[in-house]
Amino acid sequence: MWWWWWIVRRLGWWLILCVAFTASLKLLLVAHLPPRATLPPPPTQTSSLSSQYRTPSHPTTQQPQQKVYLKGEVYAVRDSEYYQKNQSSRPGLTPLLTTFYAYLTVVRAQYASRSPHLATLTHRLKLDLTKRRVTDDPWDLARKWATPRSLVPHEAKGLGDILAALSTAPIIAADVGHQGTQLKLSLRLKGGQRAIFKPQWYGREDVLEGGVYGGWDRHNGEVAAFHLSRLLDLNTVPLTVGRRVSLKRHIIPVATRRLANTFSTKRGNGTCFYGVCHFCNKKTPVCDNGHTLEGSMTLWVTSRLPLINQVNPWKRSYNHGPKNTLVQWEKDATYCQRVVRVKPFSDLSSPRLLDLMDASVFDFLIQNGDRHHYVVVAGKPQSAIILLDNGKSFADPDVDHLDILTPLLQCCRLRQVTYERLVLLSGGGLSQALEELLTLDPIAPVLASSHLHALDRRLLHVLAALSACKDRLGGWHHVLF
Ligand SMILES: Nc1ncnc2c1ncn2[C@@H]1O[C@H](COP(=O)(O)OP(=O)(O)OP(=O)(O)O)[C@@H](O)[C@H]1O
Ligand SMILES: [Mn+2]
Structure with a gap:
């Protein structure tokens, strides 16, 4: 053997x-x-608060991972012939997006849990909305609040009074909207306060498939944008609230002649008007439901802060012709280096570049691809970007136009505090917090849940873009300021 x-x-x-x-x-x-x-690894400069966010203590309530149909300049979680056909590929963006997508899976896992600290913030913001009889003169309080850097303070006791007044004060005069291309009303409220009314065109569940600045304005987007700006601690969206008005009883009796001339009665008793503006047309009026018309009411910024428009360096070409020539930022991935050589961006004491980065994140979250100009306070070099006009938002909850994030993708910089706020709102916290705030609005529910959840997905995309930046530039200290 x-x-x-x-x-x-x-x-x-x-x-x-x-x-x-x-x-x-x-x-x-x-x-x-x-x-x-x-x-x-966690960023080097994070505060103690933000490092606490990383301790998973609350289970995430995020939607289960959805199937992704497009992963280019448009990220789509729904099959769509329109986006398939219109998917563009611009040299200024393509290389940046390739890196961005490589980070998405890891970042999704990293920021999957909800922060236990979010409840404190939501509670404080809600208290500002629900507390009443803080002031006898809401218009005066809003005027006092407005500074070149913010329109609503951090702690905004009395905000509930101002928004209540904006949604209930008698309308004493109505005129066609001031400037711009979209249908809106310029209103004067009892006590002399001026406000802008943008009417409802779409239902909450409507999905607008198409270009990044297409369709009529979304009045509910204006309301959501105001609360989002508070959640992000930007506080630069003019105070906005939902309101239902009776065209017959509240508008026609106080309307100027030029506005009154655009009114008509629809068969079936509805009242309609088409106003005066670039895209205003007799054939496309907006109508009430026989009783009221829903819309957004935005407080007019005090004349103490005169506003001026500046061209956004990342303005689109708005060119639909066959020769769709690309503008510079679409051609050149290093375009930011040119921007920072020009005033005011070259000025190290100017907050403008970082404000523009905040605006890019804000616009990407709401999917507003129409900020061709940005608004600042005239004669105030330290002025914030006043985030006026957020109507071109929340069109398609299944689609993220990544080109709106181009300023951030190309410049790779952001305020530390904005980054920390994004982390605080990650893990599904943003949709939850925003929903809690929007529930208190007179036209609640302001956003369909599909749009709320889209915000969580887009927030992750911003965090993935930042992580890619951190590795590209060699550390968080090159990205966060
Ligand atoms: N709340 C406000 N306070 C002060 N000024 C305002 C306010 N809202 C609008 N304006 C002024 O009116 C202009 C037009 O408003 P807005 O941008 O909302 O209109 P629009 O029709 O959507 O414009 P666009 O066609 O450029 O998108 C603004 O550029 C700004 O100068
Ligand atoms: Mn607009």
């Missing part, structure tokens, strides 16, 4: 050799894994 013993010993040796070989191969592979396969 010696030969039997010899075979067993040989087999044993082979087995030991195989095990040793597999183990060393594994070790070798692990050592050479690309760094992206590991979770990125």
Whole structure:
């Protein structure tokens, strides 16, 4: 039986050799894994608060992972022929998006849990809305609040009074909207306050498939944008609230002649008007439901802060012709380096570039691709960007136009506080917090839940873009300011 013993010993040796070989191969592979396969380390400059966000304590309530149909300049979680056909590929963006997408999976896992600290913020913001009888003169309080850097303070006791007045004060005069291309009303309220009314065109569940600045204005987007600006601690959207008005009883009796001339009665008793503006047309009036017309009421910014328009360096071409020539930012991924050489962006004491980055994040979240000009306070170099006009938002909850994020993708910089706020709102917290605030609005529900959840997805996209920036530039200290 010696030969039997010899075979067993040989087999044993082979087995030991195989095990040793597999183990060393594994070790070798692990050592050479690309760094992206590991979770990125936390940023070097984060405050104690933001490092606490990373402790998963609340389970996430995010939607289960959806199927992704497009992963280019448009990210779509619904199959759509329109976006398939109109998917563009611009050299100023393509290389940046390739890196961005490589980070998405890891970032999704990293920011999957909801912060336990979010409840404190939501509670404070809600209290500002629900507390009443703080002031006898809401218009005066709003005027006092307005500074070149913000329109509503951090702690805004009395906000509930101002918004209540904006949604209930008698309308004493109505005229066609001031400037711009969209249908709106310019209203004067009891006490002399001026406000802008943007009417409802769409239902909450309507999905607008198409271009990034297409369709009529979304009045509910204006309301949501105001509360989002507070959640992000930007506080630069003029105070906005939903309101239902009776065209017959509240508008026609106080309307100027030029506005009154655009009114008509629809068969079936509805009242309609088409106003005076670039896109205003007799054939496309907006009508009430026989009783009231829903809309957004935005407080006019005090004349103490005169506003001026500045051209956005990332303005679109708005060119629909066959020769769709690309503008500079669409052609050149290093375009930001040109922008920072020109005033006011070149001025190190100017907050303008970082304000523009905040605006880019804000617009990407609401999917407003129409900020061709940005608004600032005249004669105030330290002025914030006043985020006026957010009507071109929340068109398609299944689609994210990543080109709106171009300023951030190309410049790779953001305020530390904005980043920390985004982290605080991650893990599904943004939709929850915003929904809680919007529930208190007179036209609640302001946003369909599909749009609320889209905000969570887009927030993750911003965080992925920032993580990609951190690795591209060699650390958070090059990205966060
Ligand atoms: N709340 C406000 N306070 C002060 N000024 C305002 C306010 N809302 C609008 N304006 C002024 O009216 C202009 C037009 O308003 P808005 O941008 O909302 O209109 P629009 O028709 O949507 O414009 P566009 O066609 O450019 O998108 C603004 O550029 C600004 O100068
Ligand atoms: Mn507009």
